[in-house]
Amino acid sequence: MCENEDDIITVGKYVIIKKQNFKKIYKVATNGILTLGRDTVQMHEIIGKTFWTTFEMIPVKKGKRTYFLKEVLETESLNDLLSELPSGNDNRTIVDDGTSQKLSKEEILRLQESGKTGKEIVGSLIENNKSFLDRTEYSQEKYLKKKEQKYLRYITIWKPNISLLHDVYFQLDHNKIGNLRMDSLSQLLSYSDVQSDGLYILYDSGSHGMPAAAMLNRIGANTEGHLINLHPGNVPQLALVNAMNFPREQLDRLINVNIYSFLRLYYQGESAVLDKISKKVHNNCINKIKENESKNDDESLVNNEISQIEETDMKEGNLNNINESNDKVEHSTNGSLKRKRDESDTHEAVKVTVVKKPKWLMETQYAVELVKGSKARGLVIVAKEHPLNIVTALLPFLGFSRPFAIYHAHREPLQETYMMLKQKQNVINLRLLSNFLRSYQVLPDRTHPDILTSDTGGYLLSGYLVQ
Structure with a gap:
């Protein structure tokens, strides 16, 4: 039995499915079905298990490319096959003419239908490959990795956190989170000084709830902190907040209100x-x-x-x-x-x-009462539109000697905002930052930057409000 109930997978929770280097967010359902490429996986077996459990995808006889899950304690690996086989010095004699593999597609399908494991199938492919022994060790390793993704069908259920959720969205389509890279997100939290106590204000105009999830995760559950999440539309974007599986007492720290209703209620009553x-x-x-x-x-x-x-x-x-x-x-x-x-x-x-x-009016009144009771300790703005008017409207709710941080995917709007704020006498220590992050692949005898990487992580404008 698991001592912590949060580590048990139950219906309604969000999990991250990891298969090789691919990750996907999935909400657990009673008779849920997950689509991985062209494969369909029956997911009811994961209910009641703990996070970080590994399952093997077993094909259903009647279903085409349909699998059910079976819990396993150990997974197969193809790395030991490299130590048993020799390798060549270079690949200059190898010609990609499509005749290296002796086995046909029908024979490979029969091997899969016969119930052989993925390691046995890959072993048969290596034995019937004329050019495999002439490849270099590096080329043999790349070949085995491709075959692992195709024939070794293991998935692991991971527990969601901010880093994993960011990886999922940033790899699929980083425009959905406003090109907000992980280093920029960490600097937003640092420059706005998000802690467990106090009141914080966030304006987010379309990042699927990534900044709200990160700030709420740092505030915690058993604290006195609150986060006012201002949004321009009728419904806030909370996809990543829900995916974090926050407890109810932590979700109560988040107040989602429309920015126009908030300002109207505060000034007009x-x-x-x-x-x-x-x-x-x-x-x-x-x-x-x-x-x-x-x-x-x-x-x-x-x-x-x-x-x-x-x-x-x-x-x-x-x-x-x-x-x-x-x-x-x-x-x-x-x-x-x-x-x-x-x-x-x-x-x-x-x-x-x-x-x-209405419910939204009561939440807006609660947000106004919090702001009237105490000024905010930090202000974060993640905007797709021009942030100047938003900063001007929200700075009066920030406490004196408290920081603010503004993120935008482009430099020009922040430059104009910088020039306007520079003319005010109650804003000091303005800094316009541009982040540059490059990840490297470090392997034995070869180290190089990742080929596919983001050219920009957006721009940040930070400062302090004084009296």
Whole structure:
């Protein structure tokens, strides 16, 4: 049994699936299915297991490229095959003409369907490869790595953290997190002085919640710190915050509010916001009443036609038509009474809706109360738009002698913001930074930078607010 319940995989938690060098975020479901390329994996076996458990993908006989998971304690490795086989001095005599492998695709598929392990299949491929023994040791190692990804089907369930989640998003599409590289993210946390206590303000206009997750992770759960996450839209981006599996007491430290509602409520008061909400609801209800009245007008035309029929029938002495018209009149009278009840219910709905506060308004009020109670200890802005107006609006909520940090993917907006803030006398120690990070691959007898790397990690503008 695991002493810590947080290390047990349960339904609803997020995990990171690692297969070779590929990582993917997955939310655990009762009968969940994971897609890895063209493979489909049944994931119900991981429920109840602990993180860092390794599973082998076993093919389902009836399903094509469908696998179920089986827990394993040890994994196969192809490295020992290199020590058993000789290698050549260079690759100058090797010609890639497609005839080196003697086994056909049908024979390789039969090997897979026969139930042989991945190591046995790769061993058969090496035995039937004419040029493998002539390759250099480095070339043989690259060949085995390619075959590992194809025939050794092991996945490991990792526990999410900020570094792993950043790797997943940055490798797939770094534009989704605003080109926010890990070194830039760490400097944002450092320059804004995020700690476990105090109030912090974040403005994020589209990074899938990466800065909010990192700041909330540093604030912690059993603390007195709070984070106000300001966003420009109706719904905040919290994909990475949810993927961190924060406990409820830690999520309560995060207050997500719209920046425009926050500023309106702070400067104009609650009455202005409630009046705007009540006007909107009232207009919607008036539109509904007008729609009902248009239907009532159509029914009044029918009633006039019925009265004309009655007059003609009275003159002609047709009692049957009179009785039928009376039934229609009674039906129309009941409909009018029903319409009156509907109109009264609609007016009551207007009154009730005006009194009841929406959830977003209560969260915005809570954020305003926190700001009025104490100034923020740090301000972080991660913006895709020009940050000048945002900084001007949020600096009054920052405490004196407290830092702020602004991130942008491009340099020119921060240069303009730097020049404007430089003219103010309550902002000091302004610094515009450009990060450069290059990762290296360090292997025996060969060390070189990674071929695929990001050319820029964005730009940072940091400073302090003084009295």
